[in-house]
Amino acid sequence: MRTLIIAEHNGQHLNEQVARAVTAAQQWQQPVDVLIAAAQPDALAAQAAALQGVSSVLVASDAALQHPTAEHLADIIVPLAANYTVVLAAHSAFSKNVLPRVAALLDVNMLSDVLEIVNANTYVRGIYAGNVLATVQSSDATQVLTVRGSKFAAAAVGATAEVKTISVPAAPQGSRWVAEAFNKSERPALTAAKVVVSGGRALGSADAFAQVIAPLADKLHAAIGASRAAVDAGYAPNDLQVGQTGVVVAPELYIAVGISGAIQHAYGMKDSKVVVAINQDPEAQIFKIADYGLVADLFEAVPQLTAAL
Amino acid sequence: MKALVAIKRVVDYNIQVRVKADGSNVDIDGVKMGVNPFDENAIEEAIRLKEKGIVTEIVAVTIGGAANQDILRHALAMGADRAMLIETSDTLHSLGVAKVLKAVVEREQPKLILLGKQAIDDDAGQTGQMLAALLKLPQATYASQITIEGDQATVVREIDGGTETLAVSLPAVITADLRLNEPRYVKLPNLMMARKKPLENVPLDSLNVSLTHNVQQLKVAAPPERPAGIMVKDVNELLSKLRAHEGIIA
Numbered sequence: 381m382r383t384l385i386i387a388e389h390n391g392q393h394l395n396e397q398v399a400r401a402v403t404a405a406q407q408w409q410q411p412v413d414v415l416i417a418a419a420q421p422d423a424l425a426a427q428a429a430a431l432q433g434v435s436s437v438l439v440a441s442d443a444a445l446q447h448p449t450a451e452h453l454a455d456i457i458v459p460l461a462a463n464y465t466v467v468l469a470a471h472s473a474f475s476k477n478v479l480p481r482v483a484a485l486l487d488v489n490m491l492s493d494v495l496e497i498v499n500a501n502t503y504v505r506g507i508y509a510g511n512v513l514a515t516v517q518s519s520d521a522t523q524v525l526t527v528r529g530s531k532f533a534a535a536a537v538g539a540t541a542e543v544k545t546i547s548v549p550a551a552p553q554g555s556r557w558v559a560e561a562f563n564k565s566e567r568p569a570l571t572a573a574k575v576v577v578s579g580g581r582a583l584g585s586a587d588a589f590a591q592v593i594a595p596l597a598d599k600l601h602a603a604i605g606a607s608r609a610a611v612d613a614g615y616a617p618n619d620l621q622v623g624q625t626g627v628v629v630a631p632e633l634y635i636a637v638g639i640s641g642a643i644q645h646a647y648g649m650k651d652s653k654v655v656v657a658i659n660q661d662p663e664a665q666i667f668k669i670a671d672y673g674l675v676a677d678l679f680e681a682v683p684q685l686t687a688a689l
Numbered sequence: 690m691k692a693l694v695a696i697k698r699v700v701d702y703n704i705q706v707r708v709k710a711d712g713s714n715v716d717i718d719g720v721k722m723g724v725n726p727f728d729e730n731a732i733e734e735a736i737r738l739k740e741k742g743i744v745t746e747i748v749a750v751t752i753g754g755a756a757n758q759d760i761l762r763h764a765l766a767m768g769a770d771r772a773m774l775i776e777t778s779d780t781l782h783s784l785g786v787a788k789v790l791k792a793v794v795e796r797e798q799p800k801l802i803l804l805g806k807q808a809i810d811d812d813a814g815q816t817g818q819m820l821a822a823l824l825k826l827p828q829a830t831y832a833s834q835i836t837i838e839g840d841q842a843t844v845v846r847e848i849d850g851g852t853e854t855l856a857v858s859l860p861a862v863i864t865a866d867l868r869l870n871e872p873r874y875v876k877l878p879n880l881m882m883a884r885k886k887p888l889e890n891v892p893l894d895s896l897n898v899s900l901t902h903n904v905q906q907l908k909v910a911a912p913p914e915r916p917a918g919i920m921v922k923d924v925n926e927l928l929s930k931l932r933a934h935e936g937i938i939a
Contacts, residue, residue, distance in 0.1 A: 570850075
């Protein structure tokens with residue numbers, strides 16, 4: 381039997397997490413296919429076909445897939461599933477919208493945000509905001525799961541897998557894409573950045589957030605993140621939120637500025653390689669998970685750090 | 690239109706749960722419980738839609754033992770009109786929950802089905818999408834804004850890097866993100882009034898839902914702790930420490 385990866389992309393480029401899902405998929409030691417569903421799939425299919433460890437690329441091409449709905453994607457994936465014992469994707473807002481729908485239509489359970497694949501049907505995943513690791517086993521005939529990309533290395537490129545076109549059912553009528561708005565930024569994407577500088581409630585205002593955090597992020601070519609408290613207070617947009625209710629990051633360097641380190645924030649960054657915390661409160665939880673802690677007034681320490689870089 | 694809001698009772702989000710010594714499960718004996726935060730956003734949204742005259746009746750539903758009545762009372766105190774406890778001692782995973790909720794939807798025939806985007810205990814985030822699939826209805830997950838006109842809901846969804854707007858025809862399943870609204874506080878008089886609102890206990894068996902238990906939790910463990918870090922005295926010491934890590938900073 382085979383393993384199917386559902387590829388996320390932005391119309392031009394594969395999401396870098398796809399290569400990580402390909403590595404995760406090797407655990408089943410069976411051929412791995414990648415599904416590209418897109419309006420203009422050729423370049424995307426070529427990118428997927430180049431990933432080492434991919435056996436074939438399935439291409440679903442349809443104008444409606446410029447902005448696919450979960451309903452349409454599920455209708456494409458479900459008929460394919462008879463040929464697969466595993467359907468997986470890297471965990472993201474895209475995959476966690478689509479794959480539960482696929483699993484339910486297949487009448488199987490789904491495992492979300494898997495951290496480790498123990499064997500062909502046993503997994504480790506975080507529960508309670510990652511404060512507990514649960515080992516779970518599924519006896520379903522089709523294993524449907526999303527994997528935490530940062531836990532798996534990216535597959536190398538240089539292969540040339542076969543590309544096959546598959547038929548596409550008509551888009552369901554009930555839902556229609558209207559618009560999208562991406563926060564434009566010259567910075568690297570939060571989930572892909574090597575360095576992340578995050579600000580918390582101690583920044584005190586949106587202006588201060590921008591004036592203190594942005595220059596440091598510029599110097600480090602870093603993505604900017606924020607705690608939920610900072611987002612709730614309106615200092616930063618929601619898509620910068622790092623944590624259980626935001627995005628999960630695992631950069632080489634994570635600098636937490638004025639962040640207390642609540643459970644739900646730690647969930648989103650504790651796999652970072654090196655964690656730096658700058659906070660005025662020596663009792664802040666963040667110091668317990670920081671490699672380097674600096675008790676200081678962030679309005680002095682951060683500009684000093686920026687200037688010294 | 691009728692709105693059905695499905696909610697879950699979970700450990701309070703401020704509490705750090707512990708693993709039982711034998712690793713069989715988490716220890717939640719005597720721990721403070723409450724409505725899952727995202728589900729509270731779903732209840733609040735239904736109430737706001739009722740205040741706008743769009744929703745006419747709000748039914749809150751949950752699944753589990755008698756202890757779950759407290760979150761249903763909370764939903765009634767917030768402003769739900771009636772509540773339903775689907776009684777079972779079984780532990781259901783998302784697919785099982787979705788199958789039970791499908792039976793509830795078929796009985797109640799709501800036009801709008803609201804849930805939280807994710808429960809903060811199992812962090813699965815699947816039930817809404819699975820319910821929509823089983824009902825063959827449109828879905829709009831991670832909603833940060835819902836506008837209803839006639840038989841159509843326009844939903845702004847939180848996605849990676851921004852937002853997406855979908856138009857879904859009703860009935861539909863919509864899951865709430867935190868920024869959808871700020872749930873109201875429940876005042877004591879509302880809690881008193883909520884006791885007079887109808888709360889129906891429905892045995893799970895009476896719904897004739899066929900459930901399988903194909904997912905087993907084998908064990909739980911605390912995650913490995915990050916090794917203790919060090920405190921630096923100033924920015925210069927911090928910089929020299931960071932420069933000692935190859936390739937982290939230029």
